[in-house]
Amino acid sequence: NAGVTQTPKFRILKIGQSMTLQCAQDMNHNYMYWYRQDPGMGLKLIYYSVGAGITDKGEVPNGYNVSRSTTEDFPLRLELAAPSQTSVYFCASSRDRVSNQPQHFGDGTRLSIL
Amino acid sequence: GIQVEQSPPDLILQEGANSTLRCNFSDSVNNLQWFHQNPWGQLINLFYIPSGTKQNGRLSATTVATERYSLLYISSSQTTDSGVYFCAGSNYQLIWGAGTKLIIKP
Numbered sequence: 001n002a003g004v005t006q007t008p009k010f011r012i013l014k015i016g017q018s019m020t021l022q023c024a025q026d027m028n029h030n031y032m033y034w035y036r037q038d039p040g041m042g043l044k045l046i047y048y049s050v051g052a053g054i055t056d057k058g059e060v061p062n063g064y065n066v067s068r069s070t071t072e073d074f075p076l077r078l079e080l081a082a083p084s085q086t087s088v089y090f091c092a093s094s095r096d097r098v099s100n101q102p103q104h105f106g107d108g109t110r111l112s113i114l
Numbered sequence: 115g116i117q118v119e120q121s122p123p124d125l126i127l128q129e130g131a132n133s134t135l136r137c138n139f140s141d142s143v144n145n146l147q148w149f150h151q152n153p154w155g156q157l158i159n160l161f162y163i164p165s166g167t168k169q170n171g172r173l174s175a176t177t178v179a180t181e182r183y184s185l186l187y188i189s190s191s192q193t194t195d196s197g198v199y200f201c202a203g204s205n206y207q208l209i210w211g212a213g214t215k216l217i218i219k220p
Contacts, residue, residue: 040212040213041210041212041213042118042200042202042210042211042212042213043200043202043208043210044210045207045208048207058207059207059209088155090157092157102147102159102162103147103159103208104159105156105157105158105159107155107156108155108156108157
């Protein structure tokens with residue numbers, strides 16, 4: 001049982017490049033989330049999904065896009081990478097909305113934009 | 115929106131000591147969680163505790179919802195307890211505090 005799996009673990013991008021951060025969970029959870037964590041800070045919600053085909057913005061969605069074609073996968077796309085997007089990105093899942101169930105986290109993707 | 119303040123920001127203790135971490139909320143929340151981020155960056159959910167008291171081994175947490183604060187107690191600290199402890203609360207989306215960085219010295 002792998003839980004939440006994120007790939008890649010590390011990545012360096014040039015300004016203006018694009019990339020997709022992958023996230024997959026094998027717990028059949030309906031809810032999935034993308035967070036970013038800047039140095040010395042707590043997590044901030046970028047996007048979340050309540051099920052396949054349904055996504056919604058979080059606190060800091062600008063510069064990102066998501067899709068949810070299956071229950072298992074929730075990729076995060078950066079279209080035009082900017083230095084301000086240098087951060088550690090965490091994907092999480094929960095059976096129900098955060099208010100009811102604890103969240104399970106992936107190990108994170110450390111992204112640097114140069 | 116909800117503001118989350120954690121104190122102290124940093125805490126250095128000797129192995130075996132006890133500690134209390136505090137989390138204050140600017141408004142009432144119906145969901146409150148405590149997380150531990152280990153030195154390798156991994157996040158572990160410790161408690162889901164919108165009110166009352168829970169215990170899990172050497173860790174326990176108490177939330178007084180009417181006064182908008184929560185406390186995390188760590189007893190008989192071990193070096194593996196080192197890391198950053200976050201609280202997060204919401205009525206809809208989780209809002210995270212800046213964390214308490216805990217260092218346990220052997």
